[in-house]
Amino acid sequence: MIHPGGANDMLWRIVGLLLLINGVLGLVDIIRNPRCTVVDTTTADNNNQ
Secondary structure, three states: OOHHHHHHHHHHHHHHHHHHHHHHHHHHHHHHHHHOOOOOOOOOOOHHH
């Protein structure tokens, strides 16, 4: 049998760990390729109007 409180605690620890890994990988991606972080498409067609 699984202890409900322990299983819940372990689930949130795993979710937190995955969020930390995702954040670190996002920062590494921004540091490696800073030009591709924001794409501005709002002024792309202003010259054609």
